[in-house]
Structure formats: C-alpha cells, structure tokens
Amino acid sequence: MNVNAKNDCAKALSSVLADTYVLYLKTHNFHWNVEGPNFRPLHLMFEEQYQDxxxxxxxxxxxxxxLGAYAPGTYAKFAALATIKENQDIPKANGMLSELAKDNESIIATLVEAIQVAQNAGDExxxxxxxxxxxVHEKAAWMMRSMLV
Incomplete structure (x- = not known):
C-alpha cells in the first residue's frame, strides 16, 4: 500500500475513532444518569455498550x-472530526434510547465510508x-429501536 493510501485509511479511521469516543462519552453519561421504570435494563445495556x-x-x-499516522487524542480533535455531537442535557430514558440509536446509525455511516476507503486501498x-x-453498531441500534416500540 502506498503512502497516500495509508494516509487516506488513517484519516478515515480517525473519523471513526472520533465518533467512537464521542459515542463512548455520551453512552457513559447516559448510563450514569438514566432514570425511570426501565432504569435497570437501560443502565446495564448502556454499561455493556460503553465498555465495548x-x-x-x-x-x-x-x-x-x-499505518504510520498519529491518532487524534484530544477533545478538540475529536469534536472537529466527529459527526456525533455531545448533548449537554440529560434526556428522559426514551430520549436517551432514541438519541443513542440515531448516534449508532450515524457511526454506521462513518464506518461504511471508512470501509470503502480501506477496501479501495487494499487495506484488509x-x-x-x-x-x-x-x-456491533448495527446490533446496538436495532436493540435500542426495538426498546422504543
């Protein structure tokens, strides 16, 4: 793989890393702050997801x-690269589920683009x-959407 292809792959992976970090932080926050009649199953599900x-x-x-690149590792770099955005509020339990389901769908889109870059570069x-x-994210989104029905 040539240097340009490696750089393209590293850039795509950096976007995935940023989305993953923001989703991790949001999921952990919701784990800490979920309330209501579904507290226990949501608390446990969010914990399983943030640990993964x-x-x-x-x-x-x-x-x-x-690939020879430096991984982004600051909040500023993650915020600049991520498609998933932080939530300064604490939504109700169903709001948390809805938001995390959408965020998992967002990271799936980021992953699909990155997969295409990697495959085009021959980076198996x-x-x-x-x-x-x-x-993993397709399963998480499906589970959360199912809980909202």
Missing part, C-alpha cells in the same frame, strides 16, 4: 499508528476491523 466502545478505542487508534486489516465495528 472503550475497548474498541485502543484497537482503532493502534491501527492508525500501524482496517476493512476487517471496521466491518466488525459496523456489526
């Missing part, structure tokens, strides 16, 4: 480094990592 997100951050960042390790993350 946290673990994935290192894998994504290390792939960026393996990055493509595989990204496809695995897409599967």
């Amino acid at each position: 997100l946290w673990a994935s951050l290192d894998v994504i960042a290390e792939r960026i480094r393996a 390790p990055s493509a595989g990592l990204l496809i695995d993350r897409q599967t």
